[in-house]
Amino acid sequence: MPGEKYQICSVSFSIISLVLLWTKLPLQHQVRFKENLYGLRFHTFNFITFLSALYQLFLFLKSIKLYFFLHIKCCSIFWCAHKNLLSFIVMFIEFDEPWRPVTWSGANKEDMLQKLRALQVSVPDVNRLNILLHGPIGAGKSSFINSVNTVLQGHNTTAALADSSAGKSYSFTVKFKYHRLKKGAPGIFYPFSFADIMGLEPGSSSGVHIEDIVHVLNGRIKSGYVFNPVSPIAEGNPSYNSEPSLKDRVHCLVSVLPADNISLISNEVIQKMKDVREKARNLDIPQVVLMSMVDKACPLVNDDLKKIYTSKKIKDKMKECRDKLGVPMNCIYPVRNYHEQVTNDLLQDVLILMPISDIIRFANSYVEDQVYTE
Ligand SMILES: Nc1nc2c(ncn2[C@@H]2O[C@H](COP(=O)(O)OP(=O)(O)OP(=O)(O)O)[C@@H](O)[C@H]2O)c(=O)[nH]1
Ligand SMILES: [Mg+2]
Known part of the structure; x- marks a missing residue:
């Protein structure tokens, strides 16, 4: 049944997105957050979310069924995790040089x-x-x-x-x-x-x-x-x-x-x-x-x-x-x-x-x- 196929695809897509998102976290810690690096990752996250949204739209056009609403829930959790992660990451971003010089002597x-x-x-x-x-x-x-x-x-x-x-x-x-x-x-x-x-x-x-x-x-x-x-x-x-x-x-x-x-x-x-x-x-x-x-x-x-x-x-x-x-x-x-x-x-x-x-x-x-x- 095509509905089942979409359901399996959609759930696997969410799981892959989440895994991708969270596995990047320890990496971020190791390499010290730099603004340009962060910018790169930010786009990666956004791209994943964007793909997820596109897929959602595709599902919607195909058929409106119960699993679609379940998937919306999945996506909103994903989006919240994405946003929380971003605000968490911002705490660790550092500029290379102090933007206001201080002599700490x-x-x-x-x-x-x-x-x-x-x-x-x-x-x-x-x-x-x-x-x-x-x-x-x-x-x-x-x-x-x-x-x-x-x-x-x-x-x-x-x-x-x-x-x-x-x-x-x-x-x-x-x-x-x-x-x-x-x-x-x-x-x-x-x-x-x-x-x-x-x-x-x-x-x-x-x-x-x-x-x-x-x-x-x-x-x-x-x-x-x-x-x-x-x-x-x-x-x-x-x-x-x-x-x-x-x-x-x-x-x-x-x-x-x-x-x-x-x-x-x-x-x-x-x-x-x-x-x-x-x-x-x-x-x-x-x-x-x-x-x-x-x-x-x-x-x-x-x-x-x-x-x-x-x-x-x-x-x-x-x-x-x-x-x-x-x-x-x-x-x-x-x-x-x-x-x-x-x-x-x-x-x-x-x-x-x-x-x-x-x-x-x-x-x-x-x-x-x-x-x-x-
Ligand atoms: N971590 C941290 N705590 C602070 C800092 N400044 C003040 N505190 C704490 O914040 C609490 C409130 O500080 P107060 O100096 O009493 O604040 P206030 O503006 O005089 O407050 P009111 O007189 O009640 O209007 C106290 O527990 C302080 O120890 C700070 O820079 N860092
Ligand atoms: Mg006071």
Whole structure:
């Protein structure tokens, strides 16, 4: 019976396709994934899927029988396996050369640290540069502040409390606070500080209120204020600064996004972040994006941080940040926060120092510009 023949052919075709697909997997591992090689294999996979689809059409035209629907199931499983395999493979693709050069040496780290130690704010009236971090809950804002402190102090620090509860749905940080960073002798601090705020959440009654972030940008909220997600700070509040000056304002806005979860961040939270960015833009405040959790997003980077700018996965994630928030790539910095380690690591220090150096430079030239134009 011709139907039976087609059925046998179709099932064998699917089995052969799947075997072909999966036997290539160990091969991919052995030869290190290169983009051109991947491109070649990608076409091979696509060709197999295309043939499978053609055969499907042929079956459909020949006769519509029950086995055809069974075969559709087979093909959809095959297609899913194909797609999952592709996203798995992307994790291991490496560029031959880093697309952003980094000097991973102790000398470079010392050089960046030395510049930070020698830093003086360009404007005498501003005693320290204020950096504000904002982003979704659990993005790694507090951990980044601790990481900066760890790099500058040279040992483990926990100034900004971070939370490690699994699957939490609320922000752990609820208080607004500028964290000053100690510089050697007691009572002496670096001339820059980082503000840790409550995370952004979807909905109008949870997470930090957008208007509160705008108040922070304008320097209207004093350190110690406890955020109320339902309503923003009112004028009579003791933590409300009715006459803010340049020294109270935010001098650089940092948006934090987790690399492993970007696509899962709700559109509402992304919209809130864009609104904050827009308000900061209207105030001419420079902006930077930090992409945390790179170790979770890419196994290559988890094994070797030096692969941060050769990993295709990380570049794709950075492009996702760019597209979601509308920031250029040269303002996006991938970082791995100190979250497990208790001792400093040279590669991690260098990767954290790169954005700090730029953030501080941007903030310093912002205050300078403000005084010049005021
Ligand atoms: N693997 C990994 N984990 C990180 C990284 N950064 C932060 N974490 C972990 O992510 C969790 C949340 O980090 P927090 O710093 O508390 O995040 P947050 O943005 O301050 O969160 P809220 O204050 O609740 O809004 C903690 O368990 C951190 O240890 C990172 O780069 N890699
Ligand atoms: Mg926090």
